[in-house]
Amino acid sequence: MSFPWAAHYAPKSVFTQWIDERLPLPRLVYNAVGAGYPVPRNLNYFWNFGVLAGAALGLQIITGIILAMHYAANGAIAFDSVEHIMRDVNSGWLLRYAHANGASFFFIVVYMHIGRGLYYGSYKAPREMIWLLGVVIFLLMMATAFMGYVLPWGQMSFWGAQVITGFFSAIPLVGEPIREWLLGGYAPDNAALNRFFSLHYLLPFVIAGVIILHIWALHIPGSNNPTGVDVKGPQDTVPFHPYYTAKDGFGLGVFLIAFSLFVFFMPNALGHPDNYIPANPLSTPAHIVPEWYFLPFYAILKSFTVNFLWIPAKLWGVMAMFGSILLLFVLPWLDTSPVRSSNYRPLYKWFFFALIIDVLVLGWLGQAPAEEPYVRLSQFCAAYYFAHFLIILPIVSKIERPKPLPMSISASVLHGEAQESAPFGAGGVATVPARAS
Amino acid sequence: MVRIIAFLAGLVFVMALVVAMLIPRQPAVENTAHHFHVEPQEVAFASDGAFGRFDRQQLQRGFQVYKEVCAACHSLRHVAFRDLTELGFTAPEVKAIAKNWAIEVPSVNPDTGEPATRKAIPSDMFPSPYANEVAARAANNNALPPDLSLMTKAREGHAEYVHGLLTGYRKAPADLPAEARPGPGLYYNPVYANLNIAMPPPLVAEGQVSYADGTKPTVDQMAQDVSAFLIWTAEPKLENRKRTGVAVILFLLLATTLAYFAYQNIWADKKAKPLPQA
Structure with missing residues (x-):
């Protein structure tokens, strides 16, 4: 663990000391999910x-x-x-x-x-x-x-x-x-x-x-x-355990x-x-129908109903279904905004909620019969799914002006968001009204 | 580069979908079966709800309906005679039921090795009325009477569907299109998905079975009783499951409450006291 203030494992008894010198498994657990892992x-x-x-x-x-x-x-x-x-x-x-x-x-x-x-x-x-x-x-x-x-x-x-x-x-x-x-x-x-x-x-x-x-x-x-x-310092973290x-x-x-x-x-x-x-x-x-947890992807599969660019509809559906998950592998490079939390991304936030609704509707459409209006609706929702990740997200990252970020985690916890630093990655942003977190 | 490729891939997928969206559709044809379909009516069973228990009198009546009506065509291959003790039958009663069962159990002649049959014993599963699928279809106008063990879990609507189907036989309505009318050997039943079912109406008249406990054997009553019996055959551990569930939920509520206070206690010194709002 990288934070220098992380607590160090100190075996208390002769037995745990003996173990620690031979197989430091308790130390591993301590550092992984114990007091040795500082968490925001x-x-x-x-x-x-x-x-x-x-x-x-x-x-x-x-x-x-x-x-x-x-x-x-x-x-x-x-x-x-x-x-x-x-x-x-x-x-x-x-x-x-x-x-x-x-x-x-x-x-x-x-x-x-x-x-x-x-x-x-x-x-x-x-x-x-x-x-x-x-x-x-x-x-x-x-x-x-x-x-x-x-x-x-x-x-x-x-x-x-x-x-x-x-x-x-x-x-x-x-x-x-x-x-x-x-x-x-x-x-x-x-x-x-x-x-x-x-x-x-x-x-x-x-x-x-x-x-x-x-x-x-x-x-x-x-x-x-x-x-x-x-995380900026020990005041921002607590040990994982307890x-x-x-x-x-x-x-x-x-x-x-x-x-x-x-x-x-x-x-x-x-x-x-x-x-x-x-x-x-x-x-x-x-x-x-598949189990409910596959329904959004099943809806994407079913929504490709026409041969396009000399590729048969079935192949489009299969490519899209696998693609809808595989595109998550490039997500970190599609979203170029330096701001992580959507709490400070006024524009992306709405697209995020649109995506959640889109996936829920796709899930509902996944079990619907292949007839109108379900097919057109699932085509619309599948189009938004791909557009969201592959087209909208990179553009939003470019044009969005994020809200000012809090100075630090402890500042946001102890003082609401009244004290703000200059927004990370965006200059000259109008101040937002302070609110207690 | 990643973003350019992603943009182009996204564009192609979206275009394929937009083209599909814009293609004109055939006008939807109204489905006759869908139009005439009737949803089964609601029925309350003693086993419903979080604290539901089987009504053993009703299960015994339902078993009687199965034995005297359904068993002629339908197997119950996941249920053994010995399981009937759970309905309140005593061990000697179960033994007698098995021994007197109209269908014998396939066996082997101990002297010749030829296929034979013998009287059922409590450890036997309910024997199938037909030797195999071909025999079943031959005897039923090429329809296969399904096994009933799991019927109330294997149909949308569950026991209410079974009750609805058994009481759902009607005369075909006058406006029913010719192609949806029951063909030879089929019977009009709008609760059944495609309206025409191969099963002849099994429960036709009040008093078809005579109940020992004095319950009036109306068609609806018999249908309810056999549906309740089939809830039991599909889920014999239902009472145990619900009883265990109540105990588990009570325990978890207590444990989770304690865990919540432990969490609050541990965090007491870290919880921020927000400044008064300006």
């Missing part, structure tokens, strides 16, 4: 979601490992083995509902975490690497969640696998062979189910590995904060309450009834 003192509740995402991954790994002890990855009995878990395994219903809803809650907290990063400019220098690793984690999560949804081998599992692996067949010339290679056959079957199970078990540990890199990269510059202003461990403990409690309401009282609310029908390759469901 002004973080709001949006900074809880990183820890919550870690908790959600832990929950998924624990419930998943136990479910794997009872699940059978074989097309003939996979569906029945899930019902066996629900009926005959002790607390199997709890494990399965916790795992299924846990995936949804993992995405909820990760979307909040990404949204926080977007609003407060956490992707900007010097934190680009944290953001890039975060996008990698997001992609791995999507792959893991998709393959996990296939495992119960219900109708939506089967047809979801059919549709999603079908994306690869849009690739010119080699698409169909790639699809067959991925599936191990012409259609999803036992070979696909087995490899999806294998990868579904593997990828969470890859995610855990990338999370370690994500946190490592975080500890180089330290956490961002709601003002986006750099201050943020206590706050995260409270946040975790709230998270678990919301999670439990779903697990115990509406466990199937986020799922699709068709997945309680065993997979049937001969009967296509009336509407094939």
Whole structure:
């Protein structure tokens, strides 16, 4: 950790001293999430979601490992083995509902975490690497969640696998062979189910590995904060433990309450009834829809309906869907504004909220049938999505006149925003009325 | 450079979408099935709500409807006879129910090794009325009666849909277009998504089953009872789940309250006291 005033680990007992000299693991923990990591003192509740995402991954790994002890990855009995878990395994219903809803809650907290990063400019220098690793984690999560949804081998599992692996067949010339290679056959079957199970078990540990890199990269510059202003001295920070461990403990409690309401009282609310029908390759469901957390991207896929520039609509849709996530990799270089926090970006702020609404509407459109007015609306919303990141954001960064930034974190905490420094990266800005923070 | 490439890529995506938006659309054709479709009416079940419990009398009545009406065509392959003890049947009663079940369980003749059948025992799953899908379709005008174990979780509308479907049979309305009229072997039921269902009306007259507990066996009552029974077959651990949930939520509320005060206590010296507003 880079701040010179960070507390240093001092083993108290002979035993911890002995350990520290041989394997300084307690020291690592102390410096990572203990008193040795100074964190800006002004973080709001949006900074809880990183820890919550870690908790959600832990929950998924624990419930998943136990479910794997009872699940059978074989097309003939996979569906029945899930019902066996629900009926005959002790607390199997709890494990399965916790795992299924846990995936949804993992995405909820990760979307909040990404949204926080977007609003407060956490992707900007010097934190680009944290953001890039975060996008990698997001992609791995999507792959893991998709393959996990296939495992119960219900109708939506089967047809979801059919549709999603079908994306690869849009690739010119080699698409169909790639699809067959991925599936191990012409259609999803036992070979696909087995490899999806294998990868579904593997990828969470890859995610855990990338999370370690994500946190490592975080500890180089330290956490961002709601003002986006750099930490200037010890008065700006508090040690992670006990201050943020206590706050995260409270946040975790709230998270678990919301999670439990779903697990115990509406466990199937986020799922699709068709997945309680065993997979049937001969009967296509009336509407094939992915899980809710993929709906915005599914809407983008569906919104490309015409061949354009000699490229077929299907390929456009697939490119756009992958592109809509991959563009996040260049976000740190698209947004050139030196001001991080949108609290001080009067123009960008509105585009940010427009993006949030846009993505929510896309999510709603993702489950809507392919008819008017839904198709035109999703075309409009998808166009805004791409325009927002690729066209509007660089221009806004250029023309926007940011509000004056507070002198420091402690100044903003202790004195409201009355004391202001010259705005960073913009001169001659009219003073804004002071308000208590 | 990154921004120029991004700008061009963004422009191309936006143009592809704008072109798609501007292309004229075929006028939407009104869907007949959609027009005549009827949503199932609301039904209250004892198992609804956070504190919902099964009405065991009703589950037993529903089981009787399944046994005397539905079981002729529909399997219940995820449920075992032994599970019936959860409905309040005693172990000897369950044994008798299994033994007297109209359909026998596939087995092997111990002397010859030939396929055979035997009487069911409590550890058996409910036997399917048909040997396989071909036999089921052959006996039902090429329609396949679905397994009922998970029916209330496998349909939009859940148990209300099952009740609505069972009570939803009507005479086809006069203004129904010819192509939407029930063909041979089909029955008009506007609760069913495409209006015409292959299942003949299963509950046709009051008193089709005679309830031992004196409940009046109207068609609506029988439909409600069997729907309640199918809630249980789909989610036998429902009561346990809700009971556990209430305890978990109470614990978490307490723990989270304590965590909140711990958080406030730890931060007491760091919380800023904002200056009075000017």
